[in-house]
Amino acid sequence: MRSLPAGLIAMALGAVLVHSPAAGQTHAEIRGGLMVGSHTGTAAGLDFAPALSYEALVMRQITPRLSVYGGYVRTAFGCEEGFCIEQDLIVTGNHGVLGAGARKGWAWLRLGVLLGVTEVGTEGESPALGPGIHAGAGFTFGSGRMRFIPGLSYRWLSAKTLSSSDHAVAVALDLGVGIRLGPSMH
DSSP: OTTHHHHHHHHHHHHHHHTSOTTSOEEEEEEEEEEEEEEGGGTOOSEEEEEEEEEEEEEEESSSSEEEEEEEEEEEEEEOSGGGTTTOEEEEEEEEEEEEEEEETTEEEEEEEEEEEEEESSSSSOOOOEEEEEEEEEEOBOSSSEEEOOEEEEEEEEEEOSSOEEEEEEEEEEEEEEEEESOOOO
16 A cells, blocks of 8 residues: 555656647646645544645646646645544545646646545554545746745545545645746747
């Protein structure tokens, strides 16, 4: 199960790079922030116990306004209420992601699908592979090779095990940097 994220990353990056036109620009992006969320199986509701989450993406422009992306997404947030009281648990998701993005001027919007596992703590039943939704919106500052990319992230994650069909929802205000790979085509 530990090699699953590496395999998902390889598949996502390969799909983005192979199924994109050769004339588009490619960007690598790393974003991170403190995420809060809820997990249905803990009966905690939206817990304001942030934990560090991040994503590493490769984006390929299809047109000046549209792009496709793929990469790795790690979601984490604390759980202090409901069944988590006095247990100090962390909900953690490790997912590959594929999606599409649109931008107009400095603003951008993204929507993608996730595939991976989500678990609460490190004990209990093994998590099952499941789908999810990846969404984000924000702004891009800078026009050279390096860009600053603040935004909001939303993730819906399947958190199934053999005996439950739980899910998790997480939101974050995150910061990121992007770098253009290769020469500019404009």
